[in-house]
Amino acid sequence: MKEVVVLSGKGGTGKTSIVASFAALAQSKVLADCDVDAADLYLLLQPQTKQEHEFWSGQTAYIDNEKCNECGLCQEVCRFGAIENYLVDPISCEGCGFCFQICPVDAITMRENMSGHWFVSETRYGPLVHARLGIAQENSGKLVALVRQNAKHIAEEGNLGYIIVDGPPGIGCAVISSLSGADLALLITEPTLSGMHDLDRVLELCRYFGIPALVCINKYDINEKNSRQIESYCANQKVEVVSLIPFDNVVTEALVNGLPVVEFSDGRVKQEIYNLWRKVSERLTP
Amino acid sequence: MILSVASGKGGTGKTLIATSLALALSEKDKVQLLDCDVEEPNVDIFIRSNVTQSYPVFIPIPKVDEAKCNYCGKCAEVCAYNAIAVVNKKVLIFPDLCHGCGACSYLCPESAITEEGQEIGIVEKGNSGNIELIQGRLTIGQLMAPPIIREVKKHVSFKTEVIIDVSPGTSCPVVEAIKGSDFCLLVTEPTPFGLNDLSLAVEVVRELGIPCGVVINRAGIGDGKVEEYCGKQNIPVLLTIPLDTRIASFYSRGVPLVNGIPEWRGRFVKLFEEIKQKATLPGSPLSLRGLSRAKRGNSAKQSS
Structure with missing residues (x-):
């Protein structure tokens, strides 16, 4: 079983859009949506939920005003500025429990947070593990880890060949949690200066964790000069550019129709994504 | 506003x-522009500011003085993030899990814990015309963006x-x-x-x-x-x-x-x-x- 994470x-x-197309192209796989705070993969795979689990993680301090003698020690020690006028701002509270530990009159309790949900679903492409982080909740990295763990479990049980992970944007906590220990990272970029800058940072992150990477330039023809620059950058970095996908409005049309683009249209985009999956799967199974 | x-x-x-x-x-x-997308800051690609100041952002990580420590385990008990563990007369610290709350050092009965800064990113200040740009940048491999965002926002101007x-x-x-x-x-x-x-x-x-x-x-x-x-x-x-x-x-x-x-x-x-x-x-x-x-x-x- 091999795991590829798309970042x-x-x-x-x-x-x-690319992961949804892989779902349609790949045989024997489980899908994992690790973009838990803006999860969109389900919109294209139309899953039927088989299991729903609560995700309890972290704590929030609560001050009992009856017991509080307004000594102010909690406010003094809180480094997150979460306590003002003997009231806890639950959004700022990081749940460290420092205030709870030092309150001289035991007026503070720590309450568990219900931080979201995670799901195991069935789609016509195979099983999907996905999640929904609670509104303004923390610990997305832990929820990501939970999604990946369960996807791995399903792959092992069902003797499936691939885990295909839709990753979050950025390079922080949730991305690191999606990436660490994966077999391969597929990096999707676009020929804009922002896309190039961000590719450089996420590639460096892959190096930091020792994960091999492949690059795909999406919408390569919106600025072909920049695309050539990405190709030469990747050549210097010794990272293979495995695919150049042209800009085509069929990608959006497929999305509006709730279908992976490879099932929606027969054009160049489909051909390119087909080749891309072939190269990714070849790399995963040498 | x-x-x-x-x-x-x-x-x-x-x-x-x-x-x-x-x-x-x-x-x-005059306008102030804060780039709080510290994982992938892209504002300066468009603004092209002259960076006038750049400084590192640290979070405080516990450091144990083994000479003072009696391995009572209080620090591990109070840490909500499992960033510190006491096993077989050894204190293990996991800096990636630490949020820098300071509970362990404050509550150590032997005063054996001090804190040292771990660099997690930088903040840069710069100008471009009437725009003052303040941007944060998370160091590759670091997990926690919020402390850098807080640092960027300390510069918010009320003028x-x-x-x-x-x-x-x-x-x-x-x-x-x-x-x-x-x-x-x-x-x-x-x-x-x-x-x-x-x-x-x-x-x-x-x-x-x-x-x-x-x-x-x-x-x-x-x-x-x-x-x-x-x-x-x-x-x-x-x-x-x-x-x-x-x-x-x-x-x-x-x-x-x-x-x-x-x-x-x-x-x-x-x-x-x-x-x-x-x-x-x-x-x-x-x-x-x-x-x-x-x-x-x-x-x-x-x-x-």
Whole structure:
């Protein structure tokens, strides 16, 4: 069983559209949507939920005003500025429990947070593990880890060949949690200066964690000069550019119709994504 | 006014809007622009500031003096993040898990724990014309963006207008960046992904009690469901930017929209004026400025 995680650094480069197409192309796989705070893969795979689980993680401090003697020690020690006028701002509270530990009159309790949900679903392409982080909740990295763990479990149980992970944008906590220990990272970029800048950082992150990477330039023809620059940058970095996907409005049309683009149209985009999956799967199974 | 530009979905045009607003306003006044997308900061690609100051951001990580430590395990007991463990007369510290709350060092009965800074990123200050740019940059391999965002926001000026470029998503870095804003502009595109992520972002700003409005970018692709949603939710659509290959081309080369196509300048000035009007309505955060944060928070909750 091999795991590929699709990342980009910059958001909106086409990760989810490509993963949905891989879902239609790949045999024997489980899908994992690790973009838990803006999960969109389900919109294209139309899953039927088989299991729903609550995700409890972290704590929030709560001050009992009856017991509080307004000594102010909690406010003094809180480094997150979460306590003002003997009231906890639950959004700022990081749940460290420092205030709870030092309150001289035991007026503070720590309450568990219900931080979201995760799901195991069936799609016509195979099983999907996905999640929804609670509104303004923390610990997305832990939820991502939970999604990946369960996808791995399903792959092992069903003896499936691939875990295909739709990753979040950025390079922080949730991305690191999606990436660490994967077999391969597929980096989707676009020929804009922002896309190039962000590719450089996410590629460096892959190096940092020792994960081999491949690059795909999406919408390569919106600026062919920049695309050539990305190709020469990747050549210097010794990273293979495995695909150049042209800009085509069929990608959006497929999205509006709730279908992976490879099932929606027969054009160049489909051919290119087909080749891309072939190269990715070859790399995963040498 | 503090105006944050967020979106839920990535790649919808947050940076395009934030830089255009700042440049349009800077023709007449000084403006502060904060790049709080510290994982992938892209504002300076468009603003090209002269960096005048750059300094590292640290979070305090515990350091144990083995000579004083008697391995009582209090530190491990109080750490909510499992960042410190005491096993077989050894104290193990996992800096990646530490949030730097300081509980372990304060509560150690032997005073055996001090703190040392671990660098997690940098903050840079710079100028470009009338724009003062402050940007944060997370070090590759580091997990925690919020402390860098907090550091960037320490520079918020109360003398000028402030525009904050936010990272995509809806989790902690986004909350940290938009917290305390007087208004949040949500940039989306008219597709099912754009709509889904917009609705998540709306829930976040409502939870924070911040008024919001929407910008629809790449209008003409996709469908009309974003507008339908905004109508139902009573969220104003303040600006619509059509799908235009010229705009995409300028963006790809790092040319700000208002420089590439100057007629957009006036539209962004107007957009800002309209937002300012909305943000100063009675009961809005800006009209409550001067009250303590807790009171503002309460009032926002009551009015929602």
